[in-house]
Amino acid sequence: MSDVPVIGVLALQGDVREHLAALAAAGADARPVRRRHELDAVDGLVIPGGESTTISKLVDIFELREPIDKRIAAGMPVYGSCAGMIMLAAEVLDGRADQRGFDGIAMTVRRNAFGRQVDSFEASVEIAGVDGEPFHAVFIRAPWVERVGPDVEVLGRVTEGPAAGRVVAVRQGNLVATSFHPELTGDRRLHRYFVDLVRAA
Ligand code: GLN
Numbered sequence: 001m002s003d004v005p006v007i008g009v010l011a012l013q014g015d016v017r018e019h020l021a022a023l024a025a026a027g028a029d030a031r032p033v034r035r036r037h038e039l040d041a042v043d044g045l046v047i048p049g050g051e052s053t054t055i056s057k058l059v060d061i062f063e064l065r066e067p068i069d070k071r072i073a074a075g076m077p078v079y080g081s082c083a084g085m086i087m088l089a090a091e092v093l094d095g096r097a098d099q100r101g102f103d104g105i106a107m108t109v110r111r112n113a114f115g116r117q118v119d120s121f122e123a124s125v126e127i128a129g130v131d132g133e134p135f136h137a138v139f140i141r142a143p144w145v146e147r148v149g150p151d152v153e154v155l156g157r158v159t160e161g162p163a164a165g166r167v168v169a170v171r172q173g174n175l176v177a178t179s180f181h182p183e184l185t186g187d188r189r190l191h192r193y194f195v196d197l198v199r200a201a
Pocket of ligand 1: 048049050051052053081082083084086111112140141142143
């Protein structure tokens with residue numbers, strides 16, 4: 001693979017533009033993915049924040065479910081933030097009965113976990129494998145991770161406030177997920193981490 005990996009952003013719903021900009025700034029050739037042939041052209045994929053129930057429906061309408069599951073099984077790196085984390089979870093609590101994710105990370109996530117009064121909040125999170133300051137993490141109706149399988153590495157937890165200790169970043173092989181939205185804060189370290197992962201894959 002070239003030094004500039006081609007990374008797609010699943011562009012069905014959610015904050016697609018922000019991820020495209022963050023990936024480009026992190027050294028990728030970033031492209032929206034809505035169609036099968038666009039998926040075939042990428043080395044890695046980002047599933048953005050948005051609304052997982054809507055993304056789940058649109059994945060079926062755009063006939064992308066089986067192709068994405070197959071690419072994941074073949075080792076394609078995928079990074080999901082927030083709704084994207086939910087789409088990568090093997091099990092979802094407080095989901096809609098008909099929402100379905102990909103064959104992704106062996107974890108259980110709880111949707112909208114941080115409480116109904118506090119829809120959004122910010123906290124600092126340290127991510128294993130990412131040097132420097134803790135992340136200034138923005139959570140918007142975010143999930144957290146309640147259980148992980150033995151092959152899942154916990155990369156980060158909330159370090160302060162009422163949600164302290166909650167798992168909000170994980171990795172299993174080439175799949176990475178965060179509850180928060182680094183694409184919204186101008187901190188490109190997580191996108192660089194993912195671009196490096198795609199380059200190495
Ligand atoms: N609550 C949303 C969901 O269930 C996720 C929110 C987000 O991505 N900011 O998909």
